[in-house]
Every structure is written in C-alpha cells, then in structure tokens.
Amino acid sequence: MSEATESSHEATLTTTHEDSRAVAAALAPDNTDAMTTSVDGEQVRTTIVREDAGGLAASVDDYLVNLTVADAVCETARDTTQP
Structure with missing residues (x-):
C-alpha cells in the first residue's frame, strides 16, 4: 500500500462484526493496493489512501x-449453519 503523503488523503474505517475474520476475508478480493485491512477481535479496520479527495470518497x-x-x-x- 502506498503511504500517505502531504498531497494524499486518508480514511480509516473501523467496524465491528461477529465474525470479523470472515468479513475481512470476503472483502480482500475487492481491496486495492491503496487499502490495508487488519482484524483485531471483533473489529475490522481498513485504511484507504488516495491522491485526491474525490478518489478517496469513491473508494470509501x-x-x-x-x-x-x-x-x-x-x-x-452463520444463521443457516447453526442448529
């Protein structure tokens, strides 16, 4: 992932999920090189860095x-596999 510079824009989104690892894995194929995703417990945290605000808004x-x-x-x- 490219690091933020003075001329770039960055957003970090943190969401909570019962199965955070599965959600992060499902997102991985659509993530671009401008995104990094990590999982911490029930939280999925994704940081997006883009050169312009419009591109950042579209990516978010x-x-x-x-x-x-x-x-x-x-x-x-999960609901269909649990008895």
Missing part, C-alpha cells in the same frame, strides 16, 4: 457497499 463508498454485502453474507451463512 465502494468499500462500504462491499462491506455491507460481506457482512450480510457472513451473517446468512
């Missing part, structure tokens, strides 16, 4: 859509 928007889907899929899988 895409990430949030992917996150919503990943969380829903993981929740559905």
Whole structure:
C-alpha cells in the first residue's frame, strides 16, 4: 500500500462484526493496493489512501457497499449453519 503523503488523503474505517475474520476475508478480493485491512477481535479496520479527495470518497463508498454485502453474507451463512 502506498503511504500517505502531504498531497494524499486518508480514511480509516473501523467496524465491528461477529465474525470479523470472515468479513475481512470476503472483502480482500475487492481491496486495492491503496487499502490495508487488519482484524483485531471483533473489529475490522481498513485504511484507504488516495491522491485526491474525490478518489478517496469513491473508494470509501465502494468499500462500504462491499462491506455491507460481506457482512450480510457472513451473517446468512452463520444463521443457516447453526442448529
């Protein structure tokens, strides 16, 4: 991942999930080189660095859509596999 510079913009998003590792794994294929994701307990933390604010906003928007889907899929899988 490229590091933030004076001319770049950065956002860090932290979300909590019952199965944080599965959510992070589901997001991984869609992450770009401008993103880093880590898991700490129930939290998924993703940092996005982009050269311009518009690109950052678009990347955050895409990430949030992917996150919503990943969380829903993981929740559905968990609910259908538990007795």
